[in-house]
Amino acid sequence: MGSDPKVRAGAVDVVRHWQDLGYLIIYITGRPDMQKQRVVSWLSQHNFPQGMIFFSDGLVHDPLRQKTIFLRNLMQECHIKICAAYGSMKDISVYNVLALSPSQIYIVGRSTKKYQAQCQFLSEGYAAHLASLEFSLHSRPKKNNSRMILRKGSFGLHSQPEFLRKRNHLRRTMSVQQPDPPSSNPKPERAQSQPESDKDHDRH
Numbered sequence: 001m002g003s004d005p006k007v008r009a010g011a012v013d014v015v016r017h018w019q020d021l022g023y024l025i026i027y028i029t030g031r032p033d034m035q036k037q038r039v040v041s042w043l044s045q046h047n048f049p050q051g052m053i054f055f056s057d058g059l060v061h062d063p064l065r066q067k068t069i070f071l072r073n074l075m076q077e078c079h080i081k082i083c084a085a086y087g088s089m090k091d092i093s094v095y096n097v098l099a100l101s102p103s104q105i106y107i108v109g110r111s112t113k114k115y116q117a118q119c120q121f122l123s124e125g126y127a128a129h130l131a132s133l134e135f136s137l138h139s140r141p142k143k144n145n146s147r148m149i150l151r152k153g154s155f156g157l158h159s160q161p162e163f164l165r166k167r168n169h170l171r172r173t174m175s176v177q178q179p180d181p182p183s184s185n186p187k188p189e190r191a192q193s194q195p196e197s198d199k200d201h202d203r204h
Contacts, residue, residue: 004042005042007046008108008125008126009125009126009127010125010126010127010128010129010130011048011126012046012047012048012049013126013127013130014086014126014129014130014133015048015049015051016049017130017133017134018083018084019049019051023083024051024052024080025049025050025051025052026051026052026053026054026074026080027043027048027051027052027053027054028053028054028067028070028071029053029054029055029056029063030056030060030063030064030066030067031055031056031063032055032056032057032058032059032060033055033056033057033058034058035055036053036055039053039055040053054070064090064091064093064094067091067094068094068097068098071094071098072097072098075098082098082100082104083104084104084106085098085100085104085105085106086106086107086108087105087106087107087108088107088108088109089107089109089112089115091107092105092107092115092118092119095119096118102117102118102119102120103120105118105119105120106119106120106122106129107119107120107121107122108122108126109121109122109123110123111123
């Protein structure tokens with residue numbers, strides 16, 4: 001709407017924490033795709049790590065339902081497993097439908113009795129949350145050696161709402177996590193940006 005929202009202190013560091021552990025970052029919003037350029041520019045300007053970003057197709061009456069449908073399809077069709085989900089209180093219902101546990105749902109704002117058992121409230125802010133993540137069992141590196149590759153400019157990925165039209169693009173853009181043979185010395189690998197010319201080579 002022409003405004004420049006402030007970044008909550010520590011928010012960028014929390015996202016980078018997950019990226020450093022090798023997890024794929026996905027940004028999803030109920031905002032219409034006509035705002036894509038502004039939102040992507042805002043994320044880039046404030047140094048948020050690159051990731052996949054998805055919008056609604058135009059103005060929708062029920063953006064939370066759109067979020068739910070998209071994330072469910074992402075989990076079922078691309079075998080994405082959500083480790084941690086962030087949002088506001090309105091997103092709790094979305095994550096509950098996806099059967100995420102309360103320990104995986106992080107909500108900004110003051111704790112309320114109504115939702116206290118359904119999520120983790122970040123009432124002390126992202127900086128305090130980051131400190132707890134660094135010692136938490138929930139933010140260990142991925143157990144396998146699968147590498148997720150995001151090409152340069154991944155903030156500019158097309159975000160068509162019909163899942164079947166973007167499913168193939170998702171599969172081309174990243175490596176779907178598959179179980180690896182046991183390794184004596186597994187090491188987490190960080191999500192990397194690579195030029196287009198290197199993408200096909202890594203896939204093989």
